[in-house]
Amino acid sequence: MNEETKEVISVMKDMFGVLNDKIGILSDKMDEMNQRLTNVEVRMTNVENRLTSLEDRMTNVENEVKEVKQRLTNVENEVGEVKQRLTNVENKVVKIETTLEQETNRNIRLLVDGYMANAEKLSKIEPVVDDVKIIKMKTEVIELAVKSHSRDINRLKQVR
Numbered sequence: 001m002n003e004e005t006k007e008v009i010s011v012m013k014d015m016f017g018v019l020n021d022k023i024g025i026l027s028d029k030m031d032e033m034n035q036r037l038t039n040v041e042v043r044m045t046n047v048e049n050r051l052t053s054l055e056d057r058m059t060n061v062e063n064e065v066k067e068v069k070q071r072l073t074n075v076e077n078e079v080g081e082v083k084q085r086l087t088n089v090e091n092k093v094v095k096i097e098t099t100l101e102q103e104t105n106r107n108i109r110l111l112v113d114g115y116m117a118n119a120e121k122l123s124k125i126e127p128v129v130d131d132v133k134i135i136k137m138k139t140e141v142i143e144l145a146v147k148s149h150s151r152d153i154n155r156l157k158q159v160r
Contacts, residue, residue, distance in 0.1 A: 001009075
């Protein structure tokens with residue numbers, strides 16, 4: 001080997017040494033990058049797991065919202081039914097009130113008519129009652145006179 005070849009081999013050894021060093025540095029950086037990528041993958045897996053959990057929770061929330069909406073719809077329907085029933089009750093109450101007013105007014109008229117008829121009868125009976133009182137008084141006077149005469153007759157009988 002000649003000098004020139006030795007020199008080329010020496011330069012090439014130096015270059016290979018530098019390349020080896022750079023490859024070692026690159027290898028270290030690749031290891032570091034692999035480690036960082038592994039960390040990123042772990043973090044991404046964690047994020048995916050959390051996202052899946054979040055999706056599950058959102059699905060549960062959506063289901064619960066649907067359930068609440070259904071229950072609210074049921075409540076609205078029931079409120080509608082209650083309103084309808086209340087309207088029916090109000091209508092019946094109005095009918096009952098009207099009937100009671102009509103019946104009460106009719107009954108009051110009948111009572112007034114009855115009282116008027118009784119008042120007329122009483123006004124016709126009052127003179128008869130007065131006559132009966134007079135007759136009763138006269139009868140009492142006659143009774144007293146008869147008793148007095150009966151005593152007098154009994155005394156006269158005893159005296160004879």
